Amino acid sequence: MRFSGAQRVPDSRVEMFIRKKFLSADECSGLIALIDGLRRPSTITDAYGADADFRTSETADLPGDDPLVRDVYARLADYAGLPIAHAELLQGQRYAPGQQFKAHTDYFEPTGLDYFPHTEDGGQRSWTMMVYLNEPRAGGATRFVHLNKLIQPETGKLVAWHNRTADGGVNANTLHAGMPVRAGTKYVITAWFRDGPRARPPVW
Numbered sequence: 001m002r003f004s005g006a007q008r009v010p011d012s013r014v015e016m017f018i019r020k021k022f023l024s025a026d027e028c029s030g031l032i033a034l035i036d037g038l039r040r041p042s043t044i045t046d047a048y049g050a051d052a053d054f055r056t057s058e059t060a061d062l063p064g065d066d067p068l069v070r071d072v073y074a075r076l077a078d079y080a081g082l083p084i085a086h087a088e089l090l091q092g093q094r095y096a097p098g099q100q101f102k103a104h105t106d107y108f109e110p111t112g113l114d115y116f117p118h119t120e121d122g123g124q125r126s127w128t129m130m131v132y133l134n135e136p137r138a139g140g141a142t143r144f145v146h147l148n149k150l151i152q153p154e155t156g157k158l159v160a161w162h163n164r165t166a167d168g169g170v171n172a173n174t175l176h177a178g179m180p181v182r183a184g185t186k187y188v189i190t191a192w193f194r195d196g197p198r199a200r201p202p203v204w
């Protein structure tokens, strides 16, 4: 069954699941080491480009031929019942103190100028799956602005949500922010699944 053993967030405005200890501490530290070896300044899509402080973290595209990445990605896809061929490269994010990702949606705005180029390969981002790899000493929660929900980082905790509504539109209630880390460092991995297959699979 999809998301078996996960907690369904009790809010009818969103389809969201939380599963603690989805990854082991060893898997998390292995992914952190990969991120540290590959990190570069994070980027954002044009819609949010005006604000230099919008996303101040670092990002790493995780190589799909790495055995740990392959295994973790296969488990994520399987857990959500989604085809791995629809997924983007697995991304790692690292936030140092003061770094954040301001409120945004993971789907591409259907009325946005950049909608076509961003959805050409695989279509809309329908599902987000994120796993916290560690616990910063202070700050760094994920805040769902309209749902009035704060999710605290915990090593290995998975949060997955549907970026679409039941009628096939995009769900504006998924607006969320990675709050500033106040002490320590925060690491997460993020997997985005598209509506359809991508030209290249994210693992090989």
Ligand SMILES: O=C(O)CCC(=O)C(=O)O
Residues within 6 Å of the ligand: 093, 101, 106, 140, 141, 142, 143, 176, 177, 178, 179, 188, 190
């Ligand atoms: O770091 C977080 O808590 C949120 C990350 C996020 O929203 C993203 O990478 O799209």
Ligand SMILES: [Fe+2]
Residues within 6 Å of the ligand: 104, 105, 106, 176
């Ligand atoms: Fe996001």
